[in-house]
Amino acid sequence: MKDIAVRMTGVPASETLSIAAKVQELKKQGKDVISFTVGEPDFDTPSHIKAAAVEAIEQGFTKYTPGAGIPELRKAVSERIEQDYGLHYDWHQAVVTNGSKQGIYNFFQVVLNPGDEVIIPSPYWVSYPAMVRLAQGKPIFLKTTLKEQFKITPQKLKKAISKRTKIFILNSPSNPTGAFYDPAELEALAEVLEDQNIWILSDDAYAGIVFDGKTFWSIAKYSKKIFQKTFILGTVSKSYAMTGWRVGFVLGPQPKIMEAIEVIQSQSTSGVNSIAQRAALKALTASQDTVKAMVKEFELRRNVALKVISEIPGVRFFTPQGAFYIFADFSSYYGKKYRGQNIKGSIALCEYLLNTGHVALMPGVYFGDDHYLRLSFSLDIQKIETGLERLAQSLKQLE
Numbered sequence: 001m002k003d004i005a006v007r008m009t010g011v012p013a014s015e016t017l018s019i020a021a022k023v024q025e026l027k028k029q030g031k032d033v034i035s036f037t038v039g040e041p042d043f044d045t046p047s048h049i050k051a052a053a054v055e056a057i058e059q060g061f062t063k064y065t066p067g068a069g070i071p072e073l074r075k076a077v078s079e080r081i082e083q084d085y086g087l088h089y090d091w092h093q094a095v096v097t098n099g100s101k102q103g104i105y106n107f108f109q110v111v112l113n114p115g116d117e118v119i120i121p122s123p124y125w126v127s128y129p130a131m132v133r134l135a136q137g138k139p140i141f142l143k144t145t146l147k148e149q150f151k152i153t154p155q156k157l158k159k160a161i162s163k164r165t166k167i168f169i170l171n172s173p174s175n176p177t178g179a180f181y182d183p184a185e186l187e188a189l190a191e192v193l194e195d196q197n198i199w200i201l202s203d204d205a206y207a208g209i210v211f212d213g214k215t216f217w218s219i220a221k222y223s224k225k226i227f228q229k230t231f232i233l234g235t236v237s238k239s240y241a242m243t244g245w246r247v248g249f250v251l252g253p254q255p256k257i258m259e260a261i262e263v264i265q266s267q268s269t270s271g272v273n274s275i276a277q278r279a280a281l282k283a284l285t286a287s288q289d290t291v292k293a294m295v296k297e298f299e300l301r302r303n304v305a306l307k308v309i310s311e312i313p314g315v316r317f318f319t320p321q322g323a324f325y326i327f328a329d330f331s332s333y334y335g336k337k338y339r340g341q342n343i344k345g346s347i348a349l350c351e352y353l354l355n356t357g358h359v360a361l362m363p364g365v366y367f368g369d370d371h372y373l374r375l376s377f378s379l380d381i382q383k384i385e386t387g388l389e390r391l392a393q394s395l396k397q398l399e
């Protein structure tokens with residue numbers, strides 16, 4: 001008898017979480033590491049949100065909650081989406097999940113049959129392929145390049161669609177690239193999808209973090225047909241600096257699928273932590289000023305980081321228009337050596353930078369492109385400058 005089920009084949013542990021753990025380990029050993037690896041805001045959860053959680057505890061709001069979430073929060077989710085997106089969902093069409101990660105996982109579990117294909121624009125968020133494989137689906141990667149600003153075109157999308165295509169994943173703003181689709185670009189993709197029998201998974205984790213005066217626009221707004229095909233995956237993690245609270249949500253117009261998502265959740269994790277749900281309720285219903293302030297600060301940091309990176313020779317990059325990552329091409333350093341050690345690719349370069357410069361970046365290979373490194377600007381400006389200076393110095397030592 002084999003110990004491990006077949007469905008685990010080829011499913012790695014989350015690489016991004018394991019690198020973050022390595023950095024923590026070095027810091028514990030007293031090493032002064034500057035980490036550009038974090039996938040979360042460095043800001044603290046705003047105090048009014050924390051206060052709502054304390055109040056929930058003091059009121060004894062500490063028991064099981066319904067599998068799909070407390071009705072107040074489901075209503076708050078649909079109202080926020082109405083305000084921010086201009087889309088109407090009945091509150092029964094919103095299910096609260098343990099972070100949007102569980103929402104995405106549940107969605108794959110309930111719609112994918114073995115061998116069903118999921119189109120994933122690449123570079124991609126690391127968890128998509130793993131979660132598709134866990135649901136016995138088949139990831140189909142749609143490569144994008146820096147020249148294309150990491151965005152797929154309608155032509156490319158059309159070509160990737162087959163009889164087995166079940167889901168198309170859209171993630172704008174994107175992790176890891178910061179690519180952001182304008183309404184016209186989304187309309188062009190929607191036109192391709194309108195008459196296809198394909199679900200659209202709109203991963204809107206970073207919808208609240210958009211720069212350069214742009215506003216988020218949802219593909220679900222394109223037409224009634226597209227609305228019927230789209231599932232919105234949202235979260236309080238990033239916009240409200242609440243990654244550890246684990247509250248996300250799914251919104252969808254298809255009752256059967258939403259019910260199935262609720263079933264899988266009620267038979268696995270049950271409803272999300274009651275206290276965290278009260279905190280999320282506060283986050284969504286209170287003034288959104290803290291979000292605006294955070295986005296402003298992120299934009300400032302992005303500009304500082306880009307300015308410094310642009311002075312490092314041989315690095316090519318793209319200006320991210322949302323989220324808090326820069327995805328930069330460092331491949332001109334591959335093949336170089338340090339004390340006889342060859343820098344073969346993004347993992348080797350990240351190891352070298354961590355060991356010699358005490359600066360941590362995320363290898364691009366984890367996101368589907370080995371030429372790149374991902375750099376999160378979720379740290380204060382002084383650290384960004386010092387960290388990038390160390391990065392530049394370390395690169396200079398390569399021969």
Ligand SMILES: Cc1ncc(COP(=O)(O)O)c(C=O)c1O
Pocket residue numbers: 039098099100101102125171174175203205234235236237243246247248
């Ligand atoms: C693109 C994307 N989607 C979804 C998530 C999941 O976030 P959470 O489960 O905290 O809501 C993340 C987290 O890093 C992400 O980057």
